[in-house]
Amino acid sequence: MLTRTDLRGRTLTSSELAATLPRAALDVEAAQERIRPILDDVRDRGAAALRDLAERFDGVRPDHVRVPAEAISDALEHLDPEVREALEASIAHLRAGHGAQLPRETSTEIVPGGVVRQRWVPVQRVGLYAPGGLAVYPSSVVMNAVAAQVAGVEELAIASPPQKEFGGLPHPVILAACALLGVAEVYAVGGAQAVAMFAYGAKVEDDVDRADAAAAGTGGVLCEPVDVVTGPGNVYVAAAKRAVMGTVGIDAEAGTTEIAVLADTTANPVHVAVDLMSQAEHDPAAASVLITDSPQLADAVDAELAARVPATRHSDRMRTALTGPQSGTVLVDDVDHGVAVANAYGAEHLEIQTDDASGVADRIRNAGAVFVGPYSPVPLGDYLAGSNHVLPTGGTARFASGLNVTAYIRSVQVVEYGETALKELAAPLRALAVSEDLPAHAEAVDERF
Ligand SMILES: NC(=O)c1ccc[n+]([C@@H]2O[C@H](COP(=O)([O-])OP(=O)(O)OC[C@H]3O[C@@H](n4cnc5c(N)ncnc54)[C@H](O)[C@@H]3O)[C@@H](O)[C@H]2O)c1
Numbered sequence: 001m002l003t004r005t006d007l008r009g010r011t012l013t014s015s016e017l018a019a020t021l022p023r024a025a026l027d028v029e030a031a032q033e034r035i036r037p038i039l040d041d042v043r044d045r046g047a048a049a050l051r052d053l054a055e056r057f058d059g060v061r062p063d064h065v066r067v068p069a070e071a072i073s074d075a076l077e078h079l080d081p082e083v084r085e086a087l088e089a090s091i092a093h094l095r096a097g098h099g100a101q102l103p104r105e106t107s108t109e110i111v112p113g114g115v116v117r118q119r120w121v122p123v124q125r126v127g128l129y130a131p132g133g134l135a136v137y138p139s140s141v142v143m144n145a146v147a148a149q150v151a152g153v154e155e156l157a158i159a160s161p162p163q164k165e166f167g168g169l170p171h172p173v174i175l176a177a178c179a180l181l182g183v184a185e186v187y188a189v190g191g192a193q194a195v196a197m198f199a200y201g202a203k204v205e206d207d208v209d210r211a212d213a214a215a216a217g218t219g220g221v222l223c224e225p226v227d228v229v230t231g232p233g234n235v236y237v238a239a240a241k242r243a244v245m246g247t248v249g250i251d252a253e254a255g256t257t258e259i260a261v262l263a264d265t266t267a268n269p270v271h272v273a274v275d276l277m278s279q280a281e282h283d284p285a286a287a288s289v290l291i292t293d294s295p296q297l298a299d300a301v302d303a304e305l306a307a308r309v310p311a312t313r314h315s316d317r318m319r320t321a322l323t324g325p326q327s328g329t330v331l332v333d334d335v336d337h338g339v340a341v342a343n344a345y346g347a348e349h350l351e352i353q354t355d356d357a358s359g360v361a362d363r364i365r366n367a368g369a370v371f372v373g374p375y376s377p378v379p380l381g382d383y384l385a386g387s388n389h390v391l392p393t394g395g396t397a398r399f400a401s402g403l404n405v406t407a408y409i410r411s412v413q414v415v416e417y418g419e420t421a422l423k424e425l426a427a428p429l430r431a432l433a434v435s436e437d438l439p440a441h442a443e444a445v446d447e448r449f
C-alpha cells in the first residue's frame with residue numbers, strides 16, 4: 001500500500017534527501033494564495049464575512065458568532081462523565097508537563113552597581129484554534145489553553161468551526177472543554193477566517209452580535225485583536241498563520257498531521273502499521289512515512305495495512321492519505337542512515353521502534369516530538385502523555401518547536417545602572433558611539449557628569 005523509495009546505497013546531501021522524501025501536493029506556500037481573500041474579507045467586513053464564510057465552508061450560517069455563555073455551561077452539564085474524566089486527566093498531565101517549562105527570571109550584576117535582569121512576561125491576549133472539519137478536537141482546546149494558562153496569559157479566546165449538526169455552534173465537547181478550563185470567550189469560526197478574526201479583530205454585523213458583545217462588555221466590537229494566535233489545523237489554517245505572522249505572534253505552523261516511524265527488524269509490524277494508520281485517520285492529506293532498513297518489515301507492515309485499512313471507520317480518508325505522494329516507505333542501509341533520513345524529513349511526530357530506541361532518539365535533531373520504544377505511540381501524545389500535541393509540520397521542525405509555554409511569553413531585559421557604574425563605562429561607550437558616527441549617543445551619557 002505504501003509507495004517505496006529505495007535510498008539504499010545512495011549518499012545524498014540533506015537538501016537532496018529532503019527533495020527525494022515524500023511530501024504533500026498542496027503545501028502551506030501554495031495554500032496562501034487561496035486564503036488571502038479570506039483574510040482581507042474578514043478584515044474589511046468582520047462578522048458579516050465570518051457568517052458568509054461559514055456558510056461556504058462549514059455549510060451553516062451561525063446565528064451567534066460569539067457563543068453565548070449558556071451554550072457553554074449546557075455543554076458541560078451534558079458532557080459524558082467518562083469523557084469529562086479523560087479531559088480532566090489530560091488537563092492535569094499537561095499542567096504538570098507545562099509547569100516544568102516555565103523559565104526562571106535571571107538577574108546579573110554585569111559591573112559593580114550595574115544590573116541586567118531578564119524577566120519573562122506573558123502576552124495579554126491570545127487566540128486559540130481548535131480544529132473541527134473532518135474531526136473535532138476538544139483535545140486541542142486543552143493543549144492550547146493549558147499552555148497559555150500556565151504561561152500566565154490573562155485573556156484566552158477560542159475559535160472552532162460552526163457545526164451544522166449543532167445549529168451553527170462549535171461541537172458540544174469543544175464547548176465543554178472550554179467550560180472545564182474556565183474559558184468563556186468562544187467563537188463559532190473555523191479555518192483561515194478564525195485566524196484573521198484573531199489577528200485583525202472583527203466588528204459586529206447585526207443585533208445578535210450587538211447583544212452578544214454587550215453581554216461580554218465589548219461594545220461595538222465582536223472580537224478584539226489578540227497578541228498571539230496558536231493552534232493546529234489543516235493546510236489553510238497553517239497558511240493563514242503564516243500570513244498574519246508579524247501582525248501577531250504565532251506558534252509553529254501546526255498543519256496537516258504527519259507521522260514517521262524509524263524501525264528496524266526488532267519492530268513489531270502490527271505496532272508500526274496501527275501507528276501509521278492512527279495519524280492517516282486525520283486527513284486525506286495526512287502523511288505516514290516508514291523509514292526502515294528491513295524490506296521484510298516493510299512487506300509485513302504493508303500486509304497489515306492491506307488487512308486493516310478496509311476495516312477501519314475512516315477507511316476512504318485513510319487510504320487516500322496512505323497512498324498519496326506525502327506517504328510511503330523509505331528503505332535505508334541501516335539505522336544510522338535512517339537517522340539521517342529522519343533528520344532530513346523533520347517529521348511532526350517521529351516514532352523510534354529500533355534496538356536501543358533511547359540511544360537512537362538522542363541522535364534525532366529534527367522532529368516536532370519523538371516517541372521512544374514500543375509503548376510510546378503517537379496517540380498517547382495526542383491525548384494524555386503530558387506533552388503538547390500542537391506540533392510543527394511540513395519540515396518546519398527544522399527550526400520550530402511544538403507548542404509550549406514560551407509561545408505566550410517574551411523576555412524583557414531590564415537595565416538598572418547606578419551613577420558610578422555608568423561613569424565607569426562612559427569612555428568605552430564614547431569610543432563606540434564615535435566609531436559609529438553617532439556622537440549624540442556619547443553626549444547623552446557625558447551630559448550627566
Ligand atoms: N500539527 C498539529 O499539531 C495538528 C494537531 C491536530 C490536528 N492537526 C490537523 O488539523 C487538521 C484538521 O483539519 P480539519 O479540516 O478537520 O479541520 P480545520 O478546523 O483545521 O479546518 C476546517 C476549516 O477549513 C476551512 N477550509 C476547508 N476547505 C477550504 C478551502 N478549500 N479553502 C479555504 N478554507 C477551507 C474551512 O474554513 C473549515 O472551517 C488536520 O489536517 C489534522 O491533521 C494538526
Ligand SMILES: N[C@H](CO)Cc1c[nH]c[nH+]1
Binds near residue numbers: 137140257258279382
Ligand atoms: N495527532 C494530532 C497532531 O497532529 C493531534 C490529535 C488530536 N486528536 C487526535 N490527534
Ligand SMILES: [Zn+2]
Binds near residue numbers: 257278282379382
Ligand atoms: Zn492524532
